[in-house]
Amino acid sequence: MDPNQLYDVLIVGGGNAALCAAITARQAGASVIVLEAAPKHFRGGNSRHTRNFRCMHDAPADVLTDSYGENEYWEDLLKVTAGHTDEKLARMVIRQTSECRPWMRAHGARFQPSLGGTLHLSRTNAFFLGGGKALLNGYYRAAERMGIEIEYNAEVNELNFRDGRFHSAVVVRKGFTEVVRAKTLVAAAGGFQANIEWLRSAWGEAANNFLIRGTPYDNGHILRLLMNQGARTVSDPTQCHCVAIDARAPRFDGGIITRVDCVSLGITVNQHAQRFYDEGEDFWPKRYAIWGRLVAQQPGQIAYTIIDSQAMGGFMPPVFPPIQARSLRELADALKLDPQALERTVAEYNAAVRPGKFDHAILDNCSTEDLQPAKSHWALRIERPPYYAYPLRPGITFTYLGVAVNERAEVCFEENRKLDNVFAAGEIMAGNILGKGYLAGLGMAIGTVFGRIAGEEAARRAHA
Amino acid sequence: MRICNACRYCEGFCAVFPAMERRMEFGEKDLLYLANLCHDCGECYYSCQYAPPHEFAVHIPQTMAEIRRQTYSEYAWPGALKGLFAHNGLALALGALIAPLLFMTYLYAVAAPGVFFGAHAVADGAFYRVMPHGAMIAVFLLLGIGVAVAFAAGLWRFWRDLGEPLATLFDGKAMQQAIVDAMTLRYLDGGGEGCAYPDEVPSTARRTFHHLTFYGFLFCFAATSVAAVYHNLLGWQAPYALLSVPVVFGTIGGIGLLIGPVGLMWLKIARDPETQDRKQSGMDTTFLAMLFLTSLTGFLLLILRESSAMGVVLAIHLGIVAGLFITMPYGKFVHAIYRSAALVLNALEKRRPVKLPVGEI
Numbered sequence: 001m002d003p004n005q006l007y008d009v010l011i012v013g014g015g016n017a018a019l020c021a022a023i024t025a026r027q028a029g030a031s032v033i034v035l036e037a038a039p040k041h042f043r044g045g046n047s048r049h050t051r052n053f054r055c056m057h058d059a060p061a062d063v064l065t066d067s068y069g070e071n072e073y074w075e076d077l078l079k080v081t082a083g084h085t086d087e088k089l090a091r092m093v094i095r096q097t098s099e100c101r102p103w104m105r106a107h108g109a110r111f112q113p114s115l116g117g118t119l120h121l122s123r124t125n126a127f128f129l130g131g132g133k134a135l136l137n138g139y140y141r142a143a144e145r146m147g148i149e150i151e152y153n154a155e156v157n158e159l160n161f162r163d164g165r166f167h168s169a170v171v172v173r174k175g176f177t178e179v180v181r182a183k184t185l186v187a188a189a190g191g192f193q194a195n196i197e198w199l200r201s202a203w204g205e206a207a208n209n210f211l212i213r214g215t216p217y218d219n220g221h222i223l224r225l226l227m228n229q230g231a232r233t234v235s236d237p238t239q240c241h242c243v244a245i246d247a248r249a250p251r252f253d254g255g256i257i258t259r260v261d262c263v264s265l266g267i268t269v270n271q272h273a274q275r276f277y278d279e280g281e282d283f284w285p286k287r288y289a290i291w292g293r294l295v296a297q298q299p300g301q302i303a304y305t306i307i308d309s310q311a312m313g314g315f316m317p318p319v320f321p322p323i324q325a326r327s328l329r330e331l332a333d334a335l336k337l338d339p340q341a342l343e344r345t346v347a348e349y350n351a352a353v354r355p356g357k358f359d360h361a362i363l364d365n366c367s368t369e370d371l372q373p374a375k376s377h378w379a380l381r382i383e384r385p386p387y388y389a390y391p392l393r394p395g396i397t398f399t400y401l402g403v404a405v406n407e408r409a410e411v412c413f414e415e416n417r418k419l420d421n422v423f424a425a426g427e428i429m430a431g432n433i434l435g436k437g438y439l440a441g442l443g444m445a446i447g448t449v450f451g452r453i454a455g456e457e458a459a460r461r462a463h464a
Numbered sequence: 465m466r467i468c469n470a471c472r473y474c475e476g477f478c479a480v481f482p483a484m485e486r487r488m489e490f491g492e493k494d495l496l497y498l499a500n501l502c503h504d505c506g507e508c509y510y511s512c513q514y515a516p517p518h519e520f521a522v523h524i525p526q527t528m529a530e531i532r533r534q535t536y537s538e539y540a541w542p543g544a545l546k547g548l549f550a551h552n553g554l555a556l557a558l559g560a561l562i563a564p565l566l567f568m569t570y571l572y573a574v575a576a577p578g579v580f581f582g583a584h585a586v587a588d589g590a591f592y593r594v595m596p597h598g599a600m601i602a603v604f605l606l607l608g609i610g611v612a613v614a615f616a617a618g619l620w621r622f623w624r625d626l627g628e629p630l631a632t633l634f635d636g637k638a639m640q641q642a643i644v645d646a647m648t649l650r651y652l653d654g655g656g657e658g659c660a661y662p663d664e665v666p667s668t669a670r671r672t673f674h675h676l677t678f679y680g681f682l683f684c685f686a687a688t689s690v691a692a693v694y695h696n697l698l699g700w701q702a703p704y705a706l707l708s709v710p711v712v713f714g715t716i717g718g719i720g721l722l723i724g725p726v727g728l729m730w731l732k733i734a735r736d737p738e739t740q741d742r743k744q745s746g747m748d749t750t751f752l753a754m755l756f757l758t759s760l761t762g763f764l765l766l767i768l769r770e771s772s773a774m775g776v777v778l779a780i781h782l783g784i785v786a787g788l789f790i791t792m793p794y795g796k797f798v799h800a801i802y803r804s805a806a807l808v809l810n811a812l813e814k815r816r817p818v819k820l821p822v823g824e825i
Contacts, residue, residue, distance in 0.1 A: 134507075
C-alpha cells in the first residue's frame with residue numbers, strides 16, 4: 001500500500017467478486033490494489049462458505065451434465081424472486097455464466113465431478129474442488145503472481161469524493177490510518193449482515209436472535225458510505241439469504257455445517273408447540289431458503305423440528321446431535337415446551353395423516369387431510385420413540401439491500417448525478433438480480449460475472 | 465469428523481472424505497481406518513473454512529498424523545520394540561553405525577589375512593572371499609524372515625481391529641485396486657494438479673519424489689532378486705559386469721533412492737509448520753536417511769569394488785542394508801503396510817451397499 005501512488009483500480013473487499021474484478025483489471029493492464037478487511041486466514045468474505053456456481057449450458061460440458069438453458073435458469077430465478085429482479089441484468093448474468101469456467105480455471109479455480117450427496121445438482125451447478133475457500137486460495141495465488149497488491153486487515157473507513165468523482169479511500173490498518181488514491185473504485189465489500197445494529201433497524205428486536213452464518217467482516221460500511229453519497233438502492237433491508245439453522249450454531253461464521261436438513265421429514269413447531277407452515281410443501285432445496293424468514297416471524301425467533309425414529313438417518317447428518325427423548329412429554333420438557341400442547345399438536349397431526357406411499361425422492365402422496373397448516377408430502381405419523389428434536393433459528397448468510405448498477409457495473413446515483421468512476425460487484429449489488437428468495441450457486445454467478453465486468457470497465461475508465 | 469461429514473466440501477480430494485460419508489458414527493476402528501487412508505497431502509487443511517483460527521479448529525492432517533503415529537507404535541511386533549518409534553534417532557544410530565561396525569568386526573575377524581583390506585579384481589566371487597556366501601545368505605534370510613513376521617503380525621492385528629475378517633484382506637479385486645492405488649499414488653493428485661505440499665500451492669513434487677523412492681526401492685529389490693537367481697540357479701557369482709541386469713537395475717533403483725529421499729527430506733523441511741506432525745519427523749528422517757545411505761554405499765561399492773577399500777565398503781553397505789531391514793518394522797516403512805490395508809478396505813467398502821442418506825444441499 002503506497003500512499004504516494006495513484007492506483008488505476010482500488011478494490012474494496014476480498015471475496016470472489018473482488019478477486020474476479022482485480023484479476024480482470026490487471027489483465028487489462030491496470031495497476032490494482034485489493035483492500036481486504038479480514039485477516040489473511042479469514043479472507044474471502046462469504047465466498048469462503050460457498051461451494052458451487054450456477055451455470056447455464058446448452059449441452060453436457062466438463063463437470064456439468066445434461067443441459068440448463070437460459071430460459072430454464074431465468075424461470076427458476078423468476079420463481080424464487082417472485083419478480084423482484086431486473087430481467088436485463090439477470091439474463092446478462094445467466095448468459096455469461098456459460099463462458100466463465102475456462103476463465104476461472106485459468107486463474108486457479110478447480111472443479112470436481114459431482115459426487116455423493118449432491119448428484120442431482122450437477123446439472124445446474126459446477127462444484128469447486130474443496131469448496132469456496134479453495135477457489136479463493138487459487139484466485140489469491142493468481143492475483144499475487146500477476147502483481148496485484150493485496151492488503152489484509154485493511155478496513156476502509158471513509159471514501160473521499162471530489163468534483164463528483166471518487167478520489168481516495170481512508171484505510172485503517174494495524175491501528176494506522178492511511179490514504180489510498182485511485183482513479184477508479186470497485187466496491188465489492190459484501191452485504192451488511194454482520195452489522196446487528198443495521199439488522200435491528202430493519203427487523204426490530206427480533207434481530208437479536210439472528211445467527212450470522214456468513215463472514216463477521218461484512219458490516220455494510222461501504223454500502224452505507226455509497227448510500228450517503230446518494231447511490232440508489234435496490235431490494236430492502238429485510239430481504240436476505242436467511243435459512244433455518246441449528247440454534248446451537250455460533251453467532252458468526254458457522255457456514256454450511258449449521259444447516260438442518262430434516263424439516264421436510266417431521267413437523268416444526270414454535271415455542272407454543274404450534275405448527276406454523278407446511279413442512280412438506282416442496283423439495284427441500286426449493287423450500288430451504290424460506291424457513292429462516294418463517295422462524296424469524298415466530299415468537300422468540302425459535303422453532304423445533306421434531307421427528308421420530310422412522311425418519312432418523314434419512315437426511316444429511318447435522319453437526320449438532322439431536323435432542324432425544326423416549327416420550328413426547330419428556331421431549332417437551334427438554335425443549336421447555338408445554339408438554340400437553342406438544343402432545344396435542346402431534347396427536348392432531350397424526351390423526352390427519354392419510355396413508356400413502358412414502359418416497360422422499362418424489363413429491364409423494366403422504367399428506368394430511370383437514371389440518372391447518374397442511375403437510376402436503378412426506379407426512380408420516382410421529383409415533384415411534386425415541387423422538388428427536390433440532391432447535392432452529394434464523395441464520396443469515398447475506399443481505400440483499402444493495403446499490404443499483406447498470407450492465408457496465410457502474411453504480412447508479414440519485415438525480416442522475418454523474419460519478420463515472422465507481423463500480424460495484426458481488427453481494428453489495430446482488431439485490432439487483434436477487435431481490436428475494438435464493439437459488440443455490442447464484443451468488444457466485446453474480447459475483448463472478450459482475451466482478452469481471454467491473455474489473456474490465458474500471459481498467460478501461462482508468463486508462464481513458 | 466462430524467463437522468467434515470456435515471460440510472463435505474473436501475469430498476473430491478481423496479478417499480478419506482467419501483469414506484467418512486459412508487459412516488454416521490466415528491468409533492476407534494473408523495478413526496484407525498481413516499487415519500491410515502489419509503495420505504497427508506494437506507489440501508483439506510488449506511481448503512477448510514473451519515481450520516484454525518476458526519473456533520471449530522478443524523485440522524484433519526494433524527489429527528490423522530497423530531492417530532497414524534499411534535497406529536505404528538501400537539501394532540509394532542514384538543510389542544517390546546514399540547518404544548523404537550519414539551526413539552527413531554536411536555534406530556538410525558543402530559542401523560547406520562552399529563550394524564556396519566558389527567559387520568566390519570565380523571568380517572575382519574573371519575577373513576583371511578590380506579583379504580579384507582586387499583585389492584580385488586571383478587572376478588567370480590570377489591565379494592564372497594570377504595564374506596562367505598553362506599554367511600551372507602544366513603544373515604539376510606534370518607533378517608528377512610524376522611521382518612516379514614513382524615509385518616505380518618502387525619498387519620493381522622491391524623486388520624482385525626478394523627473389524628474385518630482375515631478372508632476379506634485377500635479379496636482379489638480389492639487387492640488389485642489397492643495395488644493400483646498405491647503404485648500410482650492416486651490419492652496424491654489433488655484432483656489433477658497435485659497436492660498442497662509442502663505448502664498451499666498444488667504441486668506434484670511429493671508424488672514425484674515418492675515415486676522415485678518407491679520405484680527406486682523396487683528396482684533395487686529386483687536387482688537383488690535377479691542376482692539371487694543368477695547365483696543359485698545359474699551359478700553365476702557376484703560381482704556382475706556393469707551392464708548386467710542386476711547392476712543396471714541396481715543403478716536405476718539406486719539413482720531413485722538418491723534423489724527420492726533427498727527430495728522428500730527437502731519437502732519435509734520446506735513444509736508449512738502448521739501441517740507438520742513434529743513428533744513424527746524423527747521417524748520419517750531416519751527412514752529416508754537409511755534409504756539414502758543404502759543407495760550411496762551401494763554406489764560406493766560399485767566404484768570401489770576393485771580397490772583395496774572394497775572390504776570395508778562391502779561391510780558398511782551390508783551393515784546399512786541390515787540396519788535398514790532391522791529398523792523397517794519400527795519406522796516409517798510401516799506406513800506402506802497399513803496404508804495398503806486401508807486401501808484394500810476402501811476398495812471393499814466402495815463395493816458394499818451403503819444405506820446412508822444423501823444430502824439436499
